[in-house]
Structure formats: C-alpha cells, structure tokens
Amino acid sequence: MSKAPVLLGSSGDSLREACGKELTKIAPDYPNVVVLDADIAGGTGMHHFRKTFPDRFIQCGIAEQNMMAMAGGLAATGLIPVVTTFAVFMLRSIEQARLSIGYADMNVKIVASHPGLDVGPDGASAQCLEDLACYRSIPNMVVLSPCDPLEIEQATKAILDYEGPVYMRTGRSDAQRILGEDYQFEIGKAKILKNGSDITIMGCGVTTGRALEAAKILEMDGISVRIVNMSTIKPIDSAMVIKCANETKGIITVEDHNILGGLGSAVAEVLVQHNPVPMEFVGVRDSFGESGEPNELAKKYGIDYKAIIKSVHQLLERI
Amino acid sequence: MDIKKIARMVSINSLKMIFHAESGHPGGVLSSIDIILFLFMKEMKYDSKDFLIKERDRFILSKGHCAPALYAVAAEVGIIEKSRLNGLRKLDHELQGHTHRGATPWVEASTGSLGQGFSFAIGEAKGLKMQNIDNRVYVMLGDGELQEGEVWEGAMFAGHHHLENLCAVIDYNKMQSDDLNENIMGLEPLSDKWKAFNWHVIEIDGHNFDEIGKAFDKATTIRNKPTVIIAHTIKGKGVSYMEGSPAWHGSLKLSTEDLTLALLELGATEEEINGYINE
Structure with a gap:
C-alpha cells in the first residue's frame, strides 16, 4: 500500500507555518484562544494547533460566511477566536467581518494565509491582491502584514494581547529570515531596517526582503536607500512616513497586492497631507495574476527586486 | 398582567x-x-438589572x-427605560435602526444584514458549550432571511456540532419585502429542510402563548x-389594514391617520393616542 501523499507546502518555514507553530506554542498561555478553520488547516499552518489542541479547534466546514460571523458570537462569550483560511475567502466573508466583527467591535483575529502572487501555481482565483484595500476600509480593523518568520511569531502573540479586531496576512512560500534577533514588532510601528539618505523604500510581507535585496545592488551604484518595514498597514505609522519624507528625497512602496488601496495608498494618504515628496508604487498594476512560481510571477508582474531597482531610478529622474 | 395585554401594549x-x-418596518x-x-x-434566564453577566440566556x-419590537420588549421587562424608546433611529441616540451591540450592549449582536445574527448566535451557543456554561441561546x-445561503451554512454547522443549547425561531409570516415568499423564492417544504439539516423541528401558531x-x-x-x-x-398582527399585506413590510413612514387607526384596533383610547402623537 502506498503512503498518504505529502501535501504540497505543508512543511517548511513559510509565514503560515511560522504562525501556526507559534500560535500552538503560546496557546497554553492563552486558554481562551480557539481556532476556526474552513477545511484548510493543512494549508494555513493551523494543523499544528489542531493536532495539539483538538478541543479548541473548531471545524467550520467550507462555509466561510458562517465561520466569520460565528467568530463574533464566540468572542461574545469571552473566547478569542482566530479565524483562518486563505485570504481570498476572507474576501468572500468580508461583509460578515464588517458587521459581526468590525462594527460589533469583537475581539476576533482574522489570520489570512495565501495572500498575493506569493500563492503561485494555484493561479489567479487563489491569489488575493485585494484584501489589504478591503480590510483597511473597515472601521476598528487593524491590518497587518509581517515580513518574516520572526516577525510573524511576534505579531501572533501581539494580536492576542491586543483587544479588538485584527486582520493579519501570513504567506504561502518559504520565507527567508531577514530580521535580527533584537527586532521587536509593535502594532502600529514601522521599523527602519537599513538607513539611507536618498530614497526610502517601504515594504510589507514578502516584499520587505526584496527591498533589502534591491538596496544591496543600489548601494553598489552609489544610491543610498533607507528600508522601512511597514508591517502595520493600519493604523499606518504616520510619524515614520513623515520622518522619511523629511529625511529622504522620495518614497517607494512595495507590496504583493494591487497598487490600488493597499500599502502604497495608505502611505500616499499621509504624504499628500503633510509633505508630498515624489513617490512610486511597486505593486500589481490593477490586474489578476496567473499560474506560475512566485518568483516568476513577481518578475512578470513587476514586484521583484529588479522592479524595485527600476522604480528607484525612475524616482531619481523625477527629483 | 395577562401576557396578551402586555403584548398589545x-x-x-x-x-x-x-x-x-x-x-x-x-x-x-x-x-x-x-x-x-x-x-x-x-422563558429566558437573565437579570434585567445586571444584564451582561456571562451566565445568562441570550x-x-x-x-x-x-x-423596535425588541426595544419595546426590553423596556417592558426593565432592561431599558421606556423614556428612551422615542429616540429610535434618531441622531446621537442609542436605539439604532437595526440592533447594534456597540450602541446597546444588551442586544448581543449587530444585525441588519440577514443571516449574520443566526451565525452569531451559533457562535455564542458553541462558545457557551465549549466553556461548559449551561445557558441557552435563542435567535x-x-x-425571507432563509433565502440567505449563510443561514444554511449555519444550520449545517449547528446540526453537525449537536448544539442542543440553541433554539432558533422562524417568524413565518409568509411575506417579505416585495411580495409573498412563495412568489419571491419559495421556502417549502420548510420543516423537511430543517429536519434534513439534523434539527429538531416544532411547528406552532406563533400568536398562541400556550x-x-x-x-x-x-x-x-x-x-x-x-x-x-x-x-x-401574521404580518401586521393586530392591525387589520396591515394584516396580509406585504405593503406594510417597510421601511415606511406611518402617518398620524395610520397610527391612529392601528392603535385604536390595538385597544388604545383616542385620548391615549393623542398623547402618544404629541410625545
């Protein structure tokens, strides 16, 4: 008899796996935490939690609208529900998130795996490029997109300590560790990962690593770039955005998301009101994705490190 | 006082x-x-003076x-002051047009998008059960709400998870916003549908207190x-010109004449009605 097939991507150091492992690790300290799943825990990293805490794992079936609104009800009994599925299905249930979680101001954590082109071969139907824009516009909702396994571990704990609704992206592909041991995530605080004086590049999720990669090459050409990790999309760290506008000549945002409504828009909203320095947006230019490996897609849709380098040159020409 | 008289009030x-x-509406x-x-x-176990204690029926x-039905009942049983009722749907007032726990925490959920309150109730029932709290949840x-797909997602969940602490009531007045249910999207056989989702089904006359x-x-x-x-x-129960007419679903404005006719049928005197109008 052949062995059961190994599910693709169910192991490794992806953001989803790091989140699932960390949540499982800290769960004994948070006895009120329960995880809601829509038959996809193997893909979201929550299989770790299911295995260790079967009594605190709520299988909701493939029924995301009910799952989302039900989370509000669970929170109303004092539990801390963590709603988990792919980011696209968080869109399917966004009206439930709006009313039963955002408007009702319930202490629910919405943890979305499989955001952006980072999803890869499953294609456009599963590649969610709209979630940051949509969830950002829900009042009361905090929106996060941590950049590496260390930050997602810290953020997983931080969202449980925070009282109120949170939307957090994890990620599908294997994620590089890019942050130092001394890094400390805080909701609402952007962090400068590398200083520079010419241009500031602001990333979130998988794009922060690409920005660091681009910075190395740009430095060789004598261009000094500052890299800022904007893992909180909402509330945006306005002070950091203004500081970078004052201290560097222009700002570039990079995101695995539609350029409409996501990180770039959030940063632009701050800039135009305070110090409208020139800005470039690196992101998916209002299109859907397609099947392919994440690195191939990043190249084709202009969100890889080369696209960042190109946009830095474009920006410098405008200054 | 007799519950029928209170219901008329x-x-x-x-x-x-x-x-x-x-x-x-x-x-x-x-x-x-x-x-x-x-x-x-x-039926429900709760303390109207300390309503939000965790061990309460919901x-x-x-x-x-x-x-408005829930607000008026809440005023009748002492959860809110009757003097607040006329603030319904008014700016800076807690009684929102659709129930909202942010404004009035005792209403449990924020509703108004059909289907969601049902899911929210299922979440409460599941949450109470997981914490071994022996209280019941009514929803x-x-x-017309049963046309929402989310209701059947929830029905499947509650049946699968054996939520015996959950009791749903369908206000089956046979009419929805535009027309009769059967002309919009028919619900029958309704009892069979719920049985098929592993629910215990009871059918009653919803105006017979026994x-x-x-x-x-x-x-x-x-x-x-x-x-x-x-x-x-019966949609519009107690007011003959509303009974059996989907036209009175709403949202609509009641004229002074509409109100007077309705309240006379519900047993108010003309003097009382004049007082209500001038409140």
Whole structure:
C-alpha cells in the first residue's frame, strides 16, 4: 500500500507555518484562544494547533460566511477566536467581518494565509491582491502584514494581547529570515531596517526582503536607500512616513497586492497631507495574476527586486 | 398582567416608535412581538438589572430590521427605560435602526444584514458549550432571511456540532419585502429542510402563548441537536389594514391617520393616542 501523499507546502518555514507553530506554542498561555478553520488547516499552518489542541479547534466546514460571523458570537462569550483560511475567502466573508466583527467591535483575529502572487501555481482565483484595500476600509480593523518568520511569531502573540479586531496576512512560500534577533514588532510601528539618505523604500510581507535585496545592488551604484518595514498597514505609522519624507528625497512602496488601496495608498494618504515628496508604487498594476512560481510571477508582474531597482531610478529622474 | 395585554401594549409602543422615527418596518415587528415578549417574560434566564453577566440566556434578533419590537420588549421587562424608546433611529441616540451591540450592549449582536445574527448566535451557543456554561441561546430569523445561503451554512454547522443549547425561531409570516415568499423564492417544504439539516423541528401558531410556551419547554428537553420553532405568524398582527399585506413590510413612514387607526384596533383610547402623537 502506498503512503498518504505529502501535501504540497505543508512543511517548511513559510509565514503560515511560522504562525501556526507559534500560535500552538503560546496557546497554553492563552486558554481562551480557539481556532476556526474552513477545511484548510493543512494549508494555513493551523494543523499544528489542531493536532495539539483538538478541543479548541473548531471545524467550520467550507462555509466561510458562517465561520466569520460565528467568530463574533464566540468572542461574545469571552473566547478569542482566530479565524483562518486563505485570504481570498476572507474576501468572500468580508461583509460578515464588517458587521459581526468590525462594527460589533469583537475581539476576533482574522489570520489570512495565501495572500498575493506569493500563492503561485494555484493561479489567479487563489491569489488575493485585494484584501489589504478591503480590510483597511473597515472601521476598528487593524491590518497587518509581517515580513518574516520572526516577525510573524511576534505579531501572533501581539494580536492576542491586543483587544479588538485584527486582520493579519501570513504567506504561502518559504520565507527567508531577514530580521535580527533584537527586532521587536509593535502594532502600529514601522521599523527602519537599513538607513539611507536618498530614497526610502517601504515594504510589507514578502516584499520587505526584496527591498533589502534591491538596496544591496543600489548601494553598489552609489544610491543610498533607507528600508522601512511597514508591517502595520493600519493604523499606518504616520510619524515614520513623515520622518522619511523629511529625511529622504522620495518614497517607494512595495507590496504583493494591487497598487490600488493597499500599502502604497495608505502611505500616499499621509504624504499628500503633510509633505508630498515624489513617490512610486511597486505593486500589481490593477490586474489578476496567473499560474506560475512566485518568483516568476513577481518578475512578470513587476514586484521583484529588479522592479524595485527600476522604480528607484525612475524616482531619481523625477527629483 | 395577562401576557396578551402586555403584548398589545408592546405593539402600541413599537408602532409609536416607528411613527416618531418616521421610518421602520411595522409588519414584521407586529408578527414577532408575541414570541420575543414570551422569551423575555417567561422563558429566558437573565437579570434585567445586571444584564451582561456571562451566565445568562441570550436572544439575538437576526431579522434586525424588527429592532423596535425588541426595544419595546426590553423596556417592558426593565432592561431599558421606556423614556428612551422615542429616540429610535434618531441622531446621537442609542436605539439604532437595526440592533447594534456597540450602541446597546444588551442586544448581543449587530444585525441588519440577514443571516449574520443566526451565525452569531451559533457562535455564542458553541462558545457557551465549549466553556461548559449551561445557558441557552435563542435567535429569531425572518422567513425571507432563509433565502440567505449563510443561514444554511449555519444550520449545517449547528446540526453537525449537536448544539442542543440553541433554539432558533422562524417568524413565518409568509411575506417579505416585495411580495409573498412563495412568489419571491419559495421556502417549502420548510420543516423537511430543517429536519434534513439534523434539527429538531416544532411547528406552532406563533400568536398562541400556550403553544409558544410548550414549544420552548420541549426545546429544552431535546438532546444532541438544535431546535427550530417554525412559528406561523401574521404580518401586521393586530392591525387589520396591515394584516396580509406585504405593503406594510417597510421601511415606511406611518402617518398620524395610520397610527391612529392601528392603535385604536390595538385597544388604545383616542385620548391615549393623542398623547402618544404629541410625545
């Protein structure tokens, strides 16, 4: 008899796996935490939690609208529900998130795996490029997109300590560790990962690593770039955005998301009101994705490190 | 006082609120009052002076547009002050057009998007059960609401998870916003649908307090499955020109004449009605 097939991507150091492992690790300290799943825990990293805490794992079936609104009800009994599925299905249930979680101001954590082109071969139907824009516009909702396994571990704990609704992206592909041991995530605080004086590049999720990669090459050409990790999309760290506008000549945002409504828009909203320095947006230019490996897609849709380098040159020409 | 008389008073107060708000949904409000009143007066365990203690039975009005019925009942049983009722739908007032726990924490859920209150109630039932809290969750749905797919997602969940602490009531007045259910998207065979989702089903006359009481008694004895009470009701109950007419679903404005006619039928005197109008 052949062995059961190994599910693709169910192991490794992806953001989803790091989140699932960390949540499982800290769960004994948070006895009120329960995880809601829509038959996809193997893909979201929550299989770790299911295995260790079967009594605190709520299988909701493939029924995301009910799952989302039900989370509000669970929170109303004092539990801390963590709603988990792919980011696209968080869109399917966004009206439930709006009313039963955002408007009702319930202490629910919405943890979305499989955001952006980072999803890869499953294609456009599963590649969610709209979630940051949509969830950002829900009042009361905090929106996060941590950049590496260390930050997602810290953020997983931080969202449980925070009282109120949170939307957090994890990620599908294997994620590089890019942050130092001394890094400390805080909701609402952007962090400068590398200083520079010419241009500031602001990333979130998988794009922060690409920005660091681009910075190395740009430095060789004598261009000094500052890299800022904007893992909180909402509330945006306005002070950091203004500081970078004052201290560097222009700002570039990079995101695995539609350029409409996501990180770039959030940063632009701050800039135009305070110090409208020139800005470039690196992101998916209002299109859907397609099947392919994440690195191939990043190249084709202009969100890889080369696209960042190109946009830095474009920006410098405008200054 | 006899619960029937109190129900008429709650109906009067609800219509008075809708009149002063200059908008609202009188038809479904009147069909739902008897059951909501029974729950708060006779069935549910709670402390009206310390309502938010965790160990309480819970009621969620998933058909959130009938909020005036719930507000008027709450005033009747002392959860809120009667003097607040005329603030319904007014700026800077807590009584929102559709129930909202942010404004009035005792309403449990924020509703008004059909289907969601039902899911929220299922979450509460599951949460109480997981914490071994021996309280019950009641949720009222409209009949038109059953056309939402989310309701059947929730029905499947509650059946699968054996939520015997959950009791849903369908205010089956046979009418929805535009027309009869059967002309919009028919619900029958409704009882069979719920049975197929592993629910215990009870059908009653939703305006007969004996039947209402017996149904809730029975529901508490059911093990391993949730109960749904299909309550056959009359839209616009007690007001002859509204009964049987989808036109009074709303949202609509009640004229002074509309209110006067309605309240006379509900037993108010002309003098009382003049007082209500001038409140």
